[in-house]
Amino acid sequence: MSTSNEFAQPHRSDPSGVVLITGAGRGIGAATALLAGRRGYRVCVNYRSDEAAAASVVDAVRAEGGVALAVRADVTRTAEVARLFATVDAELGPLTGLVNNAGTLERQSRLEDIDEERLNRIWAANITGPFLCAAQAVRRMSTRHGGQGGAIVNVSSAASRLGSPNEYVDYAAAKGAVDSMTRGLALEVADEGIRVNAVRPGLIHTGIHALGGEPGRVDRVAPNLPMKRGGQPEEVAEAILFLLSPASSYTTGAFLDIAGGR
Incomplete structure:
Protein backbone atom coordinates (compact mmCIF):
# COMPACT_ATOMS: atom_id res chain seq x y z
CA MET A 1 0.00 0.00 0.00
CA SER A 2 1.26 3.46 -0.82
CA THR A 3 2.32 5.62 2.13
CA SER A 4 2.74 8.78 0.08
CA ASN A 5 -0.04 10.71 1.75
CA GLU A 6 -0.66 11.71 5.36
CA PHE A 7 -3.67 9.49 5.82
CA ALA A 8 -2.15 6.23 4.60
CA GLN A 9 -2.67 3.24 6.91
CA PRO A 10 0.29 0.96 6.19
CA HIS A 11 -0.65 -1.53 8.91
CA ARG A 12 -4.13 -2.38 7.62
CA SER A 13 -6.19 -1.97 4.46
CA ASP A 14 -9.56 -1.24 6.10
CA PRO A 15 -9.36 1.87 8.28
CA SER A 16 -12.01 1.73 10.97
CA GLY A 17 -13.05 5.36 10.75
CA VAL A 18 -12.50 8.53 12.75
CA VAL A 19 -12.66 8.67 16.54
CA LEU A 20 -12.48 11.74 18.76
CA ILE A 21 -11.31 11.10 22.32
CA THR A 22 -11.69 13.91 24.82
CA GLY A 23 -9.09 14.34 27.54
CA ALA A 24 -6.76 11.98 25.70
CA GLY A 25 -3.40 13.31 26.82
CA ARG A 26 -2.97 10.81 29.62
CA GLY A 27 -4.52 7.90 31.50
CA ILE A 28 -7.48 6.07 30.03
CA GLY A 29 -7.82 8.57 27.18
CA ALA A 30 -4.22 8.14 26.08
CA ALA A 31 -4.44 4.34 26.27
CA THR A 32 -7.61 4.45 24.19
CA ALA A 33 -6.01 6.70 21.58
CA LEU A 34 -3.04 4.35 21.22
CA LEU A 35 -5.22 1.27 20.89
CA ALA A 36 -7.57 2.99 18.45
CA GLY A 37 -4.59 3.93 16.29
CA ARG A 38 -3.44 0.32 16.28
CA ARG A 39 -6.93 -0.80 15.24
CA GLY A 40 -6.89 1.50 12.22
CA TYR A 41 -8.86 4.49 13.44
CA ARG A 42 -7.83 8.02 12.57
CA VAL A 43 -7.60 9.58 15.99
CA CYS A 44 -8.21 13.05 17.38
CA VAL A 45 -6.47 13.54 20.72
CA ASN A 46 -8.33 16.31 22.49
CA TYR A 47 -6.70 18.14 25.41
CA ARG A 48 -7.35 21.27 27.41
CA SER A 49 -3.95 22.44 28.68
CA ASP A 50 -1.11 19.90 28.51
CA GLU A 51 0.07 20.25 24.94
CA ALA A 52 3.22 18.20 25.50
CA ALA A 53 1.28 15.20 26.82
CA ALA A 54 -1.13 15.27 23.88
CA ALA A 55 1.74 15.61 21.40
CA SER A 56 3.40 12.59 22.97
CA VAL A 57 0.28 10.49 22.41
CA VAL A 58 0.03 11.64 18.80
CA ASP A 59 3.70 10.81 18.24
CA ALA A 60 3.17 7.32 19.68
CA VAL A 61 0.20 6.65 17.38
CA ARG A 62 2.14 7.86 14.35
CA ALA A 63 5.21 5.83 15.32
CA GLU A 64 3.09 2.70 14.89
CA GLY A 65 1.87 3.78 11.46
CA GLY A 66 -1.39 5.38 12.54
CA VAL A 67 -2.93 8.76 11.87
CA ALA A 68 -3.56 11.21 14.70
CA LEU A 69 -3.71 14.88 15.51
CA ALA A 70 -4.01 16.83 18.75
CA VAL A 71 -6.61 19.57 19.17
CA ARG A 72 -6.76 21.92 22.15
CA ALA A 73 -10.31 22.66 23.31
CA ASP A 74 -12.14 23.11 26.59
CA VAL A 75 -15.08 20.75 26.16
CA THR A 76 -17.17 22.67 28.68
CA ARG A 77 -17.39 25.61 26.24
CA THR A 78 -19.87 25.45 23.37
CA ALA A 79 -17.78 27.47 20.91
CA GLU A 80 -14.64 25.46 21.60
CA VAL A 81 -16.50 22.18 21.20
CA ALA A 82 -17.87 23.35 17.86
CA ARG A 83 -14.36 24.29 16.73
CA LEU A 84 -13.00 20.92 17.92
CA PHE A 85 -15.50 18.95 15.86
CA ALA A 86 -15.06 21.20 12.83
CA THR A 87 -11.31 20.56 12.98
CA VAL A 88 -11.91 16.81 13.00
CA ASP A 89 -14.22 17.18 9.98
CA ALA A 90 -11.59 19.10 8.05
CA GLU A 91 -8.47 17.19 9.05
CA LEU A 92 -9.57 13.57 9.54
CA GLY A 93 -12.88 13.14 7.74
CA PRO A 94 -16.39 12.09 8.79
CA LEU A 95 -16.70 11.21 12.45
CA THR A 96 -17.63 7.63 13.30
CA GLY A 97 -16.85 7.48 17.01
CA LEU A 98 -16.77 9.68 20.10
CA VAL A 99 -15.25 8.77 23.46
CA ASN A 100 -16.39 11.15 26.19
CA ASN A 101 -13.42 10.62 28.49
CA ALA A 102 -12.54 14.09 29.80
CA GLY A 103 -13.44 14.61 33.44
CA THR A 104 -12.03 15.56 36.80
CA LEU A 105 -12.38 15.28 40.53
CA GLU A 106 -11.14 17.37 43.42
CA ARG A 107 -9.65 16.73 46.83
CA GLN A 108 -11.33 14.12 48.99
CA SER A 109 -14.06 15.73 51.06
CA ARG A 110 -17.26 15.07 52.91
CA LEU A 111 -20.36 16.47 51.24
CA GLU A 112 -20.90 18.99 54.04
CA ASP A 113 -17.62 20.69 53.08
CA ILE A 114 -18.28 20.99 49.34
CA ASP A 115 -19.00 24.53 48.16
CA GLU A 116 -20.81 25.97 45.15
CA GLU A 117 -17.63 26.75 43.20
CA ARG A 118 -16.42 23.17 43.44
CA LEU A 119 -19.81 21.83 42.40
CA ASN A 120 -19.84 24.09 39.35
CA ARG A 121 -16.40 22.84 38.30
CA ILE A 122 -17.35 19.20 38.80
CA TRP A 123 -20.66 19.53 36.93
CA ALA A 124 -19.04 21.38 34.01
CA ALA A 125 -16.19 18.92 33.49
CA ASN A 126 -18.12 15.70 34.06
CA ILE A 127 -21.63 16.54 32.81
CA THR A 128 -21.63 19.59 30.54
CA GLY A 129 -18.65 18.39 28.50
CA PRO A 130 -20.13 15.00 27.58
CA PHE A 131 -23.49 16.60 26.73
CA LEU A 132 -21.96 19.22 24.43
CA CYS A 133 -19.73 16.70 22.67
CA ALA A 134 -22.50 14.14 22.26
CA ALA A 135 -24.69 16.81 20.67
CA GLN A 136 -22.04 17.61 18.07
CA ALA A 137 -21.48 13.92 17.38
CA VAL A 138 -25.18 13.21 16.89
CA ARG A 139 -25.50 16.07 14.40
CA ARG A 140 -22.79 14.44 12.32
CA MET A 141 -23.50 10.72 12.69
CA SER A 142 -27.30 10.48 12.86
CA GLY A 150 -21.52 5.68 14.55
CA ALA A 151 -20.86 4.99 18.21
CA ILE A 152 -20.52 7.05 21.37
CA VAL A 153 -18.80 5.65 24.45
CA ASN A 154 -19.07 7.57 27.70
CA VAL A 155 -16.48 7.02 30.40
CA SER A 156 -18.46 6.91 33.61
CA SER A 157 -17.17 5.42 36.88
CA ALA A 158 -17.93 2.69 39.37
CA ALA A 159 -18.42 5.64 41.71
CA SER A 160 -21.82 6.19 40.09
CA ARG A 161 -22.94 2.92 41.72
CA LEU A 162 -20.97 3.20 44.97
CA GLY A 163 -21.44 6.87 45.85
CA SER A 164 -17.83 7.52 47.03
CA PRO A 165 -18.75 8.45 50.61
CA ASN A 166 -16.21 10.59 52.49
CA GLU A 167 -14.29 11.13 49.26
CA TYR A 168 -16.10 12.28 46.11
CA VAL A 169 -19.88 12.26 46.46
CA ASP A 170 -20.03 15.14 43.97
CA TYR A 171 -17.96 13.25 41.40
CA ALA A 172 -20.06 10.11 41.92
CA ALA A 173 -23.25 12.13 41.41
CA ALA A 174 -21.87 13.64 38.21
CA LYS A 175 -21.04 10.19 36.87
CA GLY A 176 -24.55 9.10 37.79
CA ALA A 177 -25.76 11.86 35.48
CA VAL A 178 -23.51 10.46 32.74
CA ASP A 179 -25.15 7.07 33.24
CA SER A 180 -28.61 8.61 32.85
CA MET A 181 -27.53 10.52 29.76
CA THR A 182 -26.08 7.32 28.28
CA ARG A 183 -29.33 5.46 28.66
CA GLY A 184 -31.53 8.32 27.50
CA LEU A 185 -29.47 9.20 24.45
CA ALA A 186 -29.12 5.53 23.49
CA LEU A 187 -32.90 5.27 23.28
CA GLU A 188 -33.21 8.63 21.54
CA VAL A 189 -30.94 7.71 18.63
CA ALA A 190 -31.24 3.93 18.50
CA ASP A 191 -33.05 4.06 15.15
CA GLU A 192 -30.70 6.70 13.74
CA GLY A 193 -27.64 4.49 13.36
CA ILE A 194 -25.92 5.58 16.58
CA ARG A 195 -25.10 3.28 19.48
CA VAL A 196 -24.44 4.87 22.90
CA ASN A 197 -22.81 2.87 25.68
CA ALA A 198 -20.65 3.48 28.72
CA VAL A 199 -17.77 1.95 30.61
CA ARG A 200 -17.58 2.30 34.39
CA PRO A 201 -13.95 1.96 35.46
CA GLY A 202 -13.14 1.13 39.05
CA LEU A 203 -9.78 1.77 40.67
CA ILE A 204 -7.44 2.29 37.74
CA HIS A 205 -3.77 3.27 37.92
CA THR A 206 -3.97 6.81 36.51
CA GLY A 207 -2.99 10.27 37.64
CA ILE A 208 -6.55 11.29 38.54
CA HIS A 209 -6.05 10.10 42.11
CA ALA A 210 -3.40 12.75 42.67
CA LEU A 211 -6.08 15.37 41.98
CA GLY A 212 -7.95 13.99 44.95
CA GLY A 213 -4.91 14.35 47.17
CA GLU A 214 -4.08 10.64 47.39
CA PRO A 215 -1.84 9.46 44.54
CA GLY A 216 -1.49 6.04 46.19
CA ARG A 217 -5.23 5.45 46.56
CA VAL A 218 -5.32 2.44 44.23
CA ASP A 219 -2.59 0.60 46.13
CA ARG A 220 -4.30 1.38 49.46
CA VAL A 221 -7.66 -0.01 48.38
CA ALA A 222 -6.48 -2.85 46.10
CA PRO A 223 -6.20 -5.52 48.85
CA ASN A 224 -9.94 -5.08 49.52
CA LEU A 225 -10.97 -5.63 45.90
CA PRO A 226 -12.23 -9.03 44.72
CA MET A 227 -9.33 -9.31 42.25
CA LYS A 228 -6.84 -7.89 44.80
CA ARG A 229 -5.38 -5.40 42.33
CA GLY A 230 -6.07 -2.13 40.60
CA GLY A 231 -6.72 -1.99 36.88
CA GLN A 232 -4.61 -0.62 34.06
CA PRO A 233 -5.74 2.04 31.57
CA GLU A 234 -5.19 -0.43 28.74
CA GLU A 235 -7.80 -2.76 30.23
CA VAL A 236 -10.40 0.01 30.08
CA ALA A 237 -9.29 0.92 26.56
CA GLU A 238 -10.00 -2.61 25.36
CA ALA A 239 -13.59 -2.32 26.56
CA ILE A 240 -14.00 1.08 24.92
CA LEU A 241 -12.71 -0.21 21.59
CA PHE A 242 -15.11 -3.14 21.79
CA LEU A 243 -18.04 -0.74 22.23
CA LEU A 244 -16.82 1.42 19.34
CA SER A 245 -16.42 -1.55 17.02
CA PRO A 246 -18.83 -3.59 14.89
CA ALA A 247 -18.28 -6.43 17.37
CA SER A 248 -20.86 -4.67 19.58
CA SER A 249 -23.24 -3.86 16.73
CA TYR A 250 -26.36 -4.96 18.67
CA THR A 251 -25.35 -3.27 21.91
CA THR A 252 -26.69 0.11 22.96
CA GLY A 253 -27.64 1.64 26.29
CA ALA A 254 -25.30 -0.81 28.01
CA PHE A 255 -22.73 -0.42 30.78
CA LEU A 256 -19.49 -2.36 31.14
CA ASP A 257 -18.11 -2.34 34.67
CA ILE A 258 -14.32 -2.50 34.41
CA ALA A 259 -13.81 -2.66 38.16
CA GLY A 260 -12.27 -6.02 39.06
CA GLY A 261 -15.55 -7.22 40.56
CA ARG A 262 -15.99 -4.21 42.84
Missing part, protein backbone atom coordinates in the same frame (compact mmCIF):
# COMPACT_ATOMS: atom_id res chain seq x y z
CA THR A 143 -29.05 9.18 9.73
CA ARG A 144 -31.73 11.74 10.60
CA HIS A 145 -29.18 14.40 9.68
CA GLY A 146 -27.78 12.56 6.67
CA GLY A 147 -24.98 10.82 8.57
CA GLN A 148 -23.81 7.24 8.28
CA GLY A 149 -24.17 6.24 11.93
Whole structure:
Protein backbone atom coordinates (compact mmCIF):
# COMPACT_ATOMS: atom_id res chain seq x y z
CA MET A 1 0.00 0.00 0.00
CA SER A 2 1.26 3.46 -0.82
CA THR A 3 2.32 5.62 2.13
CA SER A 4 2.74 8.78 0.08
CA ASN A 5 -0.04 10.71 1.75
CA GLU A 6 -0.66 11.71 5.36
CA PHE A 7 -3.67 9.49 5.82
CA ALA A 8 -2.15 6.23 4.60
CA GLN A 9 -2.67 3.24 6.91
CA PRO A 10 0.29 0.96 6.19
CA HIS A 11 -0.65 -1.53 8.91
CA ARG A 12 -4.13 -2.38 7.62
CA SER A 13 -6.19 -1.97 4.46
CA ASP A 14 -9.56 -1.24 6.10
CA PRO A 15 -9.36 1.87 8.28
CA SER A 16 -12.01 1.73 10.97
CA GLY A 17 -13.05 5.36 10.75
CA VAL A 18 -12.50 8.53 12.75
CA VAL A 19 -12.66 8.67 16.54
CA LEU A 20 -12.48 11.74 18.76
CA ILE A 21 -11.31 11.10 22.32
CA THR A 22 -11.69 13.91 24.82
CA GLY A 23 -9.09 14.34 27.54
CA ALA A 24 -6.76 11.98 25.70
CA GLY A 25 -3.40 13.31 26.82
CA ARG A 26 -2.97 10.81 29.62
CA GLY A 27 -4.52 7.90 31.50
CA ILE A 28 -7.48 6.07 30.03
CA GLY A 29 -7.82 8.57 27.18
CA ALA A 30 -4.22 8.14 26.08
CA ALA A 31 -4.44 4.34 26.27
CA THR A 32 -7.61 4.45 24.19
CA ALA A 33 -6.01 6.70 21.58
CA LEU A 34 -3.04 4.35 21.22
CA LEU A 35 -5.22 1.27 20.89
CA ALA A 36 -7.57 2.99 18.45
CA GLY A 37 -4.59 3.93 16.29
CA ARG A 38 -3.44 0.32 16.28
CA ARG A 39 -6.93 -0.80 15.24
CA GLY A 40 -6.89 1.50 12.22
CA TYR A 41 -8.86 4.49 13.44
CA ARG A 42 -7.83 8.02 12.57
CA VAL A 43 -7.60 9.58 15.99
CA CYS A 44 -8.21 13.05 17.38
CA VAL A 45 -6.47 13.54 20.72
CA ASN A 46 -8.33 16.31 22.49
CA TYR A 47 -6.70 18.14 25.41
CA ARG A 48 -7.35 21.27 27.41
CA SER A 49 -3.95 22.44 28.68
CA ASP A 50 -1.11 19.90 28.51
CA GLU A 51 0.07 20.25 24.94
CA ALA A 52 3.22 18.20 25.50
CA ALA A 53 1.28 15.20 26.82
CA ALA A 54 -1.13 15.27 23.88
CA ALA A 55 1.74 15.61 21.40
CA SER A 56 3.40 12.59 22.97
CA VAL A 57 0.28 10.49 22.41
CA VAL A 58 0.03 11.64 18.80
CA ASP A 59 3.70 10.81 18.24
CA ALA A 60 3.17 7.32 19.68
CA VAL A 61 0.20 6.65 17.38
CA ARG A 62 2.14 7.86 14.35
CA ALA A 63 5.21 5.83 15.32
CA GLU A 64 3.09 2.70 14.89
CA GLY A 65 1.87 3.78 11.46
CA GLY A 66 -1.39 5.38 12.54
CA VAL A 67 -2.93 8.76 11.87
CA ALA A 68 -3.56 11.21 14.70
CA LEU A 69 -3.71 14.88 15.51
CA ALA A 70 -4.01 16.83 18.75
CA VAL A 71 -6.61 19.57 19.17
CA ARG A 72 -6.76 21.92 22.15
CA ALA A 73 -10.31 22.66 23.31
CA ASP A 74 -12.14 23.11 26.59
CA VAL A 75 -15.08 20.75 26.16
CA THR A 76 -17.17 22.67 28.68
CA ARG A 77 -17.39 25.61 26.24
CA THR A 78 -19.87 25.45 23.37
CA ALA A 79 -17.78 27.47 20.91
CA GLU A 80 -14.64 25.46 21.60
CA VAL A 81 -16.50 22.18 21.20
CA ALA A 82 -17.87 23.35 17.86
CA ARG A 83 -14.36 24.29 16.73
CA LEU A 84 -13.00 20.92 17.92
CA PHE A 85 -15.50 18.95 15.86
CA ALA A 86 -15.06 21.20 12.83
CA THR A 87 -11.31 20.56 12.98
CA VAL A 88 -11.91 16.81 13.00
CA ASP A 89 -14.22 17.18 9.98
CA ALA A 90 -11.59 19.10 8.05
CA GLU A 91 -8.47 17.19 9.05
CA LEU A 92 -9.57 13.57 9.54
CA GLY A 93 -12.88 13.14 7.74
CA PRO A 94 -16.39 12.09 8.79
CA LEU A 95 -16.70 11.21 12.45
CA THR A 96 -17.63 7.63 13.30
CA GLY A 97 -16.85 7.48 17.01
CA LEU A 98 -16.77 9.68 20.10
CA VAL A 99 -15.25 8.77 23.46
CA ASN A 100 -16.39 11.15 26.19
CA ASN A 101 -13.42 10.62 28.49
CA ALA A 102 -12.54 14.09 29.80
CA GLY A 103 -13.44 14.61 33.44
CA THR A 104 -12.03 15.56 36.80
CA LEU A 105 -12.38 15.28 40.53
CA GLU A 106 -11.14 17.37 43.42
CA ARG A 107 -9.65 16.73 46.83
CA GLN A 108 -11.33 14.12 48.99
CA SER A 109 -14.06 15.73 51.06
CA ARG A 110 -17.26 15.07 52.91
CA LEU A 111 -20.36 16.47 51.24
CA GLU A 112 -20.90 18.99 54.04
CA ASP A 113 -17.62 20.69 53.08
CA ILE A 114 -18.28 20.99 49.34
CA ASP A 115 -19.00 24.53 48.16
CA GLU A 116 -20.81 25.97 45.15
CA GLU A 117 -17.63 26.75 43.20
CA ARG A 118 -16.42 23.17 43.44
CA LEU A 119 -19.81 21.83 42.40
CA ASN A 120 -19.84 24.09 39.35
CA ARG A 121 -16.40 22.84 38.30
CA ILE A 122 -17.35 19.20 38.80
CA TRP A 123 -20.66 19.53 36.93
CA ALA A 124 -19.04 21.38 34.01
CA ALA A 125 -16.19 18.92 33.49
CA ASN A 126 -18.12 15.70 34.06
CA ILE A 127 -21.63 16.54 32.81
CA THR A 128 -21.63 19.59 30.54
CA GLY A 129 -18.65 18.39 28.50
CA PRO A 130 -20.13 15.00 27.58
CA PHE A 131 -23.49 16.60 26.73
CA LEU A 132 -21.96 19.22 24.43
CA CYS A 133 -19.73 16.70 22.67
CA ALA A 134 -22.50 14.14 22.26
CA ALA A 135 -24.69 16.81 20.67
CA GLN A 136 -22.04 17.61 18.07
CA ALA A 137 -21.48 13.92 17.38
CA VAL A 138 -25.18 13.21 16.89
CA ARG A 139 -25.50 16.07 14.40
CA ARG A 140 -22.79 14.44 12.32
CA MET A 141 -23.50 10.72 12.69
CA SER A 142 -27.30 10.48 12.86
CA THR A 143 -29.05 9.18 9.73
CA ARG A 144 -31.73 11.74 10.60
CA HIS A 145 -29.18 14.40 9.68
CA GLY A 146 -27.78 12.56 6.67
CA GLY A 147 -24.98 10.82 8.57
CA GLN A 148 -23.81 7.24 8.28
CA GLY A 149 -24.17 6.24 11.93
CA GLY A 150 -21.52 5.68 14.55
CA ALA A 151 -20.86 4.99 18.21
CA ILE A 152 -20.52 7.05 21.37
CA VAL A 153 -18.80 5.65 24.45
CA ASN A 154 -19.07 7.57 27.70
CA VAL A 155 -16.48 7.02 30.40
CA SER A 156 -18.46 6.91 33.61
CA SER A 157 -17.17 5.42 36.88
CA ALA A 158 -17.93 2.69 39.37
CA ALA A 159 -18.42 5.64 41.71
CA SER A 160 -21.82 6.19 40.09
CA ARG A 161 -22.94 2.92 41.72
CA LEU A 162 -20.97 3.20 44.97
CA GLY A 163 -21.44 6.87 45.85
CA SER A 164 -17.83 7.52 47.03
CA PRO A 165 -18.75 8.45 50.61
CA ASN A 166 -16.21 10.59 52.49
CA GLU A 167 -14.29 11.13 49.26
CA TYR A 168 -16.10 12.28 46.11
CA VAL A 169 -19.88 12.26 46.46
CA ASP A 170 -20.03 15.14 43.97
CA TYR A 171 -17.96 13.25 41.40
CA ALA A 172 -20.06 10.11 41.92
CA ALA A 173 -23.25 12.13 41.41
CA ALA A 174 -21.87 13.64 38.21
CA LYS A 175 -21.04 10.19 36.87
CA GLY A 176 -24.55 9.10 37.79
CA ALA A 177 -25.76 11.86 35.48
CA VAL A 178 -23.51 10.46 32.74
CA ASP A 179 -25.15 7.07 33.24
CA SER A 180 -28.61 8.61 32.85
CA MET A 181 -27.53 10.52 29.76
CA THR A 182 -26.08 7.32 28.28
CA ARG A 183 -29.33 5.46 28.66
CA GLY A 184 -31.53 8.32 27.50
CA LEU A 185 -29.47 9.20 24.45
CA ALA A 186 -29.12 5.53 23.49
CA LEU A 187 -32.90 5.27 23.28
CA GLU A 188 -33.21 8.63 21.54
CA VAL A 189 -30.94 7.71 18.63
CA ALA A 190 -31.24 3.93 18.50
CA ASP A 191 -33.05 4.06 15.15
CA GLU A 192 -30.70 6.70 13.74
CA GLY A 193 -27.64 4.49 13.36
CA ILE A 194 -25.92 5.58 16.58
CA ARG A 195 -25.10 3.28 19.48
CA VAL A 196 -24.44 4.87 22.90
CA ASN A 197 -22.81 2.87 25.68
CA ALA A 198 -20.65 3.48 28.72
CA VAL A 199 -17.77 1.95 30.61
CA ARG A 200 -17.58 2.30 34.39
CA PRO A 201 -13.95 1.96 35.46
CA GLY A 202 -13.14 1.13 39.05
CA LEU A 203 -9.78 1.77 40.67
CA ILE A 204 -7.44 2.29 37.74
CA HIS A 205 -3.77 3.27 37.92
CA THR A 206 -3.97 6.81 36.51
CA GLY A 207 -2.99 10.27 37.64
CA ILE A 208 -6.55 11.29 38.54
CA HIS A 209 -6.05 10.10 42.11
CA ALA A 210 -3.40 12.75 42.67
CA LEU A 211 -6.08 15.37 41.98
CA GLY A 212 -7.95 13.99 44.95
CA GLY A 213 -4.91 14.35 47.17
CA GLU A 214 -4.08 10.64 47.39
CA PRO A 215 -1.84 9.46 44.54
CA GLY A 216 -1.49 6.04 46.19
CA ARG A 217 -5.23 5.45 46.56
CA VAL A 218 -5.32 2.44 44.23
CA ASP A 219 -2.59 0.60 46.13
CA ARG A 220 -4.30 1.38 49.46
CA VAL A 221 -7.66 -0.01 48.38
CA ALA A 222 -6.48 -2.85 46.10
CA PRO A 223 -6.20 -5.52 48.85
CA ASN A 224 -9.94 -5.08 49.52
CA LEU A 225 -10.97 -5.63 45.90
CA PRO A 226 -12.23 -9.03 44.72
CA MET A 227 -9.33 -9.31 42.25
CA LYS A 228 -6.84 -7.89 44.80
CA ARG A 229 -5.38 -5.40 42.33
CA GLY A 230 -6.07 -2.13 40.60
CA GLY A 231 -6.72 -1.99 36.88
CA GLN A 232 -4.61 -0.62 34.06
CA PRO A 233 -5.74 2.04 31.57
CA GLU A 234 -5.19 -0.43 28.74
CA GLU A 235 -7.80 -2.76 30.23
CA VAL A 236 -10.40 0.01 30.08
CA ALA A 237 -9.29 0.92 26.56
CA GLU A 238 -10.00 -2.61 25.36
CA ALA A 239 -13.59 -2.32 26.56
CA ILE A 240 -14.00 1.08 24.92
CA LEU A 241 -12.71 -0.21 21.59
CA PHE A 242 -15.11 -3.14 21.79
CA LEU A 243 -18.04 -0.74 22.23
CA LEU A 244 -16.82 1.42 19.34
CA SER A 245 -16.42 -1.55 17.02
CA PRO A 246 -18.83 -3.59 14.89
CA ALA A 247 -18.28 -6.43 17.37
CA SER A 248 -20.86 -4.67 19.58
CA SER A 249 -23.24 -3.86 16.73
CA TYR A 250 -26.36 -4.96 18.67
CA THR A 251 -25.35 -3.27 21.91
CA THR A 252 -26.69 0.11 22.96
CA GLY A 253 -27.64 1.64 26.29
CA ALA A 254 -25.30 -0.81 28.01
CA PHE A 255 -22.73 -0.42 30.78
CA LEU A 256 -19.49 -2.36 31.14
CA ASP A 257 -18.11 -2.34 34.67
CA ILE A 258 -14.32 -2.50 34.41
CA ALA A 259 -13.81 -2.66 38.16
CA GLY A 260 -12.27 -6.02 39.06
CA GLY A 261 -15.55 -7.22 40.56
CA ARG A 262 -15.99 -4.21 42.84
